[in-house]
Amino acid sequence: MKSDKPSGRKGCSCTITSAKSDRRSFLKGLSIAAAAGSAALATGCIPDVNAATSEEMKLRWQEFFKDNYRLMTQEEKDATIARLERLAKLQDDLDIQMSNDPPIDRVLYGYAFNITRCEGFMECVSACVKENNLDRKTNTQYIRIFEMEPGNLDPSTGDGQYFHKVPVENKFYMGTQCFHCENAPCTKACPIKATWTEPDGIVVVDYDWCIGCRYCQAACPYYGRRFNWGKPEIPKEEVTTKQHYLGNRIRPKGKMEKCTFCIQRTRTGQLPACVEACPTGSRVFGNLLDPDSEIRFVLKHKKVFRMKEELGTEPKFWFFID
Secondary structure (H helix, E strand, O other): OOOOOOOEEEOOOOEEEOOOHHHHHHHHOHHHHHHHHHHHHHHOOOOOHHHOOHHHHHHHHHHHOOOOHHHOOHHHHHHHHHHHHHHHHHHHOOOOEEEOOOOOOOOOEEEEEEOOOOOOOOHHHHHHHHHOOOOOOOOOOOOEEEEEOOOOOOHHHOEOOOOOOOOOOOOEEEEEOOOOOOOOHHHHHOOOOOEEEOOOOOEEEOOOOOOOOOHHHHHOOOOOEEEEOOOOOOOHHHOOOEEEOOOOOOOOOOEEEEOOOOHHHHOOOOOOHHHHHOOOOOEEEEEOOOOOOHHHHHHHHOEEEOOOHHHOOOOOEEEEEO
């Protein structure tokens, strides 16, 4: 039963109605509602009737009026996946396999980064870009690697745009991305609840519900979010076709996006692409609820720290030293 289910989106401004008081109050604010309408027009959320076949048009309208992913029944989720797979074929001639795999019971994901092992090679960045269908035109990257001076543990003081042979003597390297905070400020900042934390600890975005206001980006203290100025441009032969609705599917333009711990991989028992690609074993990922997992070993036996602990965000991303 979904007593608080939104009733849909109406009109060319993509105004969203809901029985929930917080969303209703948000949309009553004229200036913010106008901003939402402007964002909708700018991002092209209204289907273009002149650029679609009748089948494609029908599918796109059905997508346009669907609920927030959290409020869908399993049948509605399955229907959405089928529509998106068909639309990918009609629009881009892509044969994709999209999943909506739910969280695994008794799993809470955590991540650790070894700053004494990383040598700044950036294989992790390349793997992430490919796996998550990131825009090649704007060189969008979820992961950033910073070249750091000894004794300094604040990535903002490091060099995140180095272009030279690595590793450099007397330097060390720190990687950042979304830290999937337990008390995530980004989810609180979203005025229409398009982003939230899943039971397995992954902070996700419903790309179709997002209005691109970028409040979440402003709220994140770790520079973990990216704004998508256009539909990702990816050579057809490089598209990762195994996708997840909340993960690496090709995002519409004008949306917020971020690291999802490779939800399309991790919910099927695989490692994130960045962990698998790391040549020095600097990245550790696993189930925080499993006392025998590698991540739990690191937290118990290594010198660990988290960024900006004083903020109380409780990131599930630790740095450690051998």
